[in-house]
Amino acid sequence: MIAFLLRRFMWFVITVWAVQSLSFFLVRLAPGGPFTQERNVPLHVELAQRAKLNLDVPLYEQYFGYFGKLFRFDLGISDRQPDFTVNEIIAAGFPVSASLGVLALLFAVALGLAAGIVSAVCRGRGWDVSIMAAATLGIAVPSFVVASVVIILFVFVWPLFPAAGWGEPANLVLPAFCLGAPYAAYIARLSRTGMLEVLSQDYIRTAYAKGLSTRAVVLRHALRGALLPVFSFLGPAVAGILTGSLVIEKIFAIPGLGVHLLNAALQRDFTLMLGMVLVYTTVLYSMNTLVDLSYRILDPRVELT
Amino acid sequence: MSEPLLEIDDLQVQFDTEDGLVRAVDGVSFDVAPGETLGIVGESGSGKSVTSLAIMGLVPQPPGRIAGGQVRFAGRDLIGLPQADMAAIRGNHIAMIFQDPMTALNPFLTVADQLCEVTQRHRGYTRRQALDHAVDLLEQVGIPNAARRILDYPHQFSGGMRQRVMIAMALSCQPQVLIADEPTTALDVTIQAQILALMKALQAAVGTAIVLITHDMGVIANSCDRVCVMYAGRIVEEAPVDELFASPRHPYTLGLLESIPRLDEAQAHRLTPIEGQPPDLMHPPKGCAFAPRCPFSIERCHAEDPPLEEHEARRHACFVDVATAARHPVAEQGGHGPGSSSPQGSSSPEDAS
Numbered sequence: 001m002i003a004f005l006l007r008r009f010m011w012f013v014i015t016v017w018a019v020q021s022l023s024f025f026l027v028r029l030a031p032g033g034p035f036t037q038e039r040n041v042p043l044h045v046e047l048a049q050r051a052k053l054n055l056d057v058p059l060y061e062q063y064f065g066y067f068g069k070l071f072r073f074d075l076g077i078s079d080r081q082p083d084f085t086v087n088e089i090i091a092a093g094f095p096v097s098a099s100l101g102v103l104a105l106l107f108a109v110a111l112g113l114a115a116g117i118v119s120a121v122c123r124g125r126g127w128d129v130s131i132m133a134a135a136t137l138g139i140a141v142p143s144f145v146v147a148s149v150v151i152i153l154f155v156f157v158w159p160l161f162p163a164a165g166w167g168e169p170a171n172l173v174l175p176a177f178c179l180g181a182p183y184a185a186y187i188a189r190l191s192r193t194g195m196l197e198v199l200s201q202d203y204i205r206t207a208y209a210k211g212l213s214t215r216a217v218v219l220r221h222a223l224r225g226a227l228l229p230v231f232s233f234l235g236p237a238v239a240g241i242l243t244g245s246l247v248i249e250k251i252f253a254i255p256g257l258g259v260h261l262l263n264a265a266l267q268r269d270f271t272l273m274l275g276m277v278l279v280y281t282t283v284l285y286s287m288n289t290l291v292d293l294s295y296r297i298l299d300p301r302v303e304l305t
Numbered sequence: 306m307s308e309p310l311l312e313i314d315d316l317q318v319q320f321d322t323e324d325g326l327v328r329a330v331d332g333v334s335f336d337v338a339p340g341e342t343l344g345i346v347g348e349s350g351s352g353k354s355v356t357s358l359a360i361m362g363l364v365p366q367p368p369g370r371i372a373g374g375q376v377r378f379a380g381r382d383l384i385g386l387p388q389a390d391m392a393a394i395r396g397n398h399i400a401m402i403f404q405d406p407m408t409a410l411n412p413f414l415t416v417a418d419q420l421c422e423v424t425q426r427h428r429g430y431t432r433r434q435a436l437d438h439a440v441d442l443l444e445q446v447g448i449p450n451a452a453r454r455i456l457d458y459p460h461q462f463s464g465g466m467r468q469r470v471m472i473a474m475a476l477s478c479q480p481q482v483l484i485a486d487e488p489t490t491a492l493d494v495t496i497q498a499q500i501l502a503l504m505k506a507l508q509a510a511v512g513t514a515i516v517l518i519t520h521d522m523g524v525i526a527n528s529c530d531r532v533c534v535m536y537a538g539r540i541v542e543e544a545p546v547d548e549l550f551a552s553p554r555h556p557y558t559l560g561l562l563e564s565i566p567r568l569d570e571a572q573a574h575r576l577t578p579i580e581g582q583p584p585d586l587m588h589p590p591k592g593c594a595f596a597p598r599c600p601f602s603i604e605r606c607h608a609e610d611p612p613l614e615e616h617e618a619r620r621h622a623c624f625v626d627v628a629t630a631a632r633h634p635v636a637e638q639g640g641h642g643p644g645s646s647s648p649q650g651s652s653s654p655e656d657a658s
Contacts, residue, residue: 201408202405202408202409203408203409203410203411205403206403206409206410206411208395209363209395210396210400210422210423210474211396211397211423211427212396212422212426213388213392214388216422216426220422221413225413298413299412299413300412300415300458301412301460
């Protein structure tokens with residue numbers, strides 16, 4: 001277990017190095033730079049700025065300088081918002097995006113699993129058909145459409161929640177729902193398929209032959225096996241929720257990281273961009289490691305390597 | 306013989322498939338007395354496993370359907386019993402062992418979890434009591450180091466050990482009837498004998514009646530008191546085991562016996578296989594289902610279905626007396642279907658006399 005985590009950590013360092021290096025050169029290869037603006041800045045101002053942001057030295061010096069600071073967890077000063085360090089921007093935005101993402105994910109897993117299991121157990125009956133119809137709809141409809149519908153329904157027609165903003169728990173409900181809905185739908189389909197697969201296994205027949213109730217068979221004997229495909233989807237789901245939150249944060253005016261990622265890319269804010277990439281790499285990598293660990297907990301036959 | 310414990314009466318199980326209705330079990334009747342071992346033998350698809358699942362109320366519905374008949378346990382009909390009542394009987398009064406111990410145990414739960422839940426469910430044991438009981442059972446079925454091994458997962462056991470765990474699980478509540486569906490088929494031959502001996506020993510200790518389902522005549526000879534031979538969803542012959550081996554009365558039983566090697570024959574002779582294939586249950590042939598493959602068949606066999614008649618505590622369903630009738634070669638089967646019943650009948654009409 002500890003060996004597994006150590007090995008994973010080693011690979012994490014390598015992954016971060018590779019992703020950061022790639023991003024470092026890619027953002028510099030893209031046309032334009034932090035000083036490309038409609039209005040030309042006087043040359044001496046630009047030179048001063050370049051010197052301040054360490055952009056006036058040769059590329060390899062910039063590269064080693066960046067990694068030297070990265071080792072000390074210093075992501076540097078934002079190229080476009082020189083009053084803030086990238087660390088500060090992330091520290092302000094990450095908790096916001098993270099709480100939204102975690103809530104959306106929890107909602108997606110809880111609703112998706114429940115729907116999928118009910119659907120599988122009632123296979124072919126009314127519940128199954130309606131749940132799967134709703135799930136197909138959930139996957140097909142993009143989140144910004146869901147967001148508009150939800151805002152019309154629960155802000156205007158039936159004013160339960162605020163339309164936008166941040167700070168109150170009530171602010172989280174609608175965006176988390178919109179962000180999680182397609183994943184809930186996907187998880188419902190996955191867990192239904194997984195459950196049906198497991199329910200056809202011989203050991204389920206054995207469980208019934210022991211005289212267990214359907215409830216006990218489903219929850220005790222079948223659920224774990226049905227969870228496996230759902231858990232393997234959680235890695236990609238987190239990636240999707242991270243990038244998806246960009247749109248949702250914009251719609252609901254939430255001061256998360258999404259807007260920074262977008263602006264960093266559009267405005268060629270090199271340091272902020274690299275910082276955002278680092279955040280996403282870390283979240284995804286940790287999530288995938290957690291998924292692998294969860295396999296071990298769910299299925300005793302799995303060996304961690 | 307004492308009052309039968311389990312009475313199967315005209316049981317009919319059908320499956321709705323895309324191609325039509327399959328009568329997997331078509332009017333099967335037999336009794337099981339307390340403490341006896343009844344063998345049910347037949348080829349794959351003869352309906353023996355479906356019969357056992359029907360007794361347990363485990364026929365998957367849909368596509369399966371109990372189309373008729375009764376399964377009476379201690380006088381009470383189990384067919385149509387509410388799920389909760391049936392669940393109280395399963396694993397408690399009637400238990401079952403399945404064919405493949407590699408897939409019949411849940412890979413996600415420890416052996417302790419899977420053993421304990423039976424007594425916790427049926428006897429209201431606490432986890433502690435159930436665990437003690439389970440360790441006792443594992444020792445009884447011959448698992449060394451039971452107290453430690455019980456915490457292992459099924460994949461840490463060998464096939465034979467897993468089948469022992471299955472047996473321990475099935476015997477947890479000392480059931481009156483144990484249905485063993487090909488319990489040794491998936492095991493090595495050396496392990497097969499051990500498992501059969503174990504079942505016999507436990508039967509003697511607990512007094513359980515065993516319904517042993519197999520396609521292996523050797524297993525039948527070793528362990529059963531009485532045998533039902535099934536063919537195409539019906540019982541074609543039933544007899545005490547010695548009599549069945551000494552004087553089979555149905556041509557199919559005879560065919561089965563001739564197709565296995567025997568050590569007690571002075572002179573080795575070629576084994577005689579049963580020609581042809583089992584009938585398509587979607588389109589069973591008119592008359593006796595075995596007639597197209599039967600070397601004794603007469604014209605009447607292709608027109609009428611021989612009833613299962615009782616003679617001297619034995620039952621068999623055949624118009625011909627295989628002890629005296631002459632054999633004729635079996636014609637090549639011209640394919641299945643409703644029309645395939647007529648041509649063979651004309652091959653040797655002189656046998657009818």
